[in-house]
Amino acid sequence: MKPLGGEVTLHIDAPPGRVWALVTDVTRIGEFSPETVAGRWTGGSTGPEVGATFAGKVIRNGVGPTYWSACQVTRCEPERLFEFSVGTKKVAVNNWGYRLEPSGAGTDVTEYYRLEPVLPVRLYWALLGRGRGRTNENGMRTTLERMKSVLEG
Template sequence: MRSLGGEVTLHIDATPGEVWSLVSDVTRIGEFSPETVAGRWTGGSTGPEVGATFAGKVVRNGVGPTYWSACRVTRCEPERLFEFSVGTRKVVVNNWGYRLRPSGEGTEVTEYFRLEPILPLRLYWAVLGRARGRTNEQGMRTTLQRMKAVLEG
């Protein structure tokens, strides 16, 4: 079976610290993502740390009704890795993240997603995976290019 996820990598002429401050600030995601139009910390969380919670306001495929998704930071290594799960404490649907690696005078940034390997999601991916994966990869590329424009601008 194909991998239940995908990733996109882009070089940004900015330090890992500068990139980190952008990818880990969920309140700014609406400036960059074509599908997540807003973000806010929830449950008393105020910044990136393992266990922090936030909500992302999503517009699927950039059109249609919006909805809020509950998220929890699952990995947080400043200037290296920021990952979060989407779902509830009991049922995680997918995971999104950013890996940062110093590269020359800048940073190689990889945005990725990974569905949980539970049966309903494996079936979903078997039927719609190619199309959804392509849409996610286009969205990640757009997000990273918009971040690059801000950081290099």
């Protein structure tokens, strides 16, 4: 079975600590992502830690109605890894994350997504995966390039 996900890596001339502070500040995602136009911590959460919850306001493909997606931090290793699931507390549909790797005086940043391999998602991916994957990869590249501009600017 083909992987249900993808990733994009970009080098940013900033130390991992500065990159970490930006990629984990969900309230700033609207500045960078072409599809997630806003974010806010929820349920009393105020920052990145396993179990913290937040919501992302999404506009799919940059058009159409917006909607809020519930998210929960699933992996959090400061200055290395930030991952969260999207869905409900009972059912995650997909996972998004950032891996940070020191590289010279900067950081190689990988943004990735991984869909859950449940039957409805596998069917969706079989039908629309190639197009959606391309859209996601373009969006991740745009997000990382915008973050790079802020961090290097």
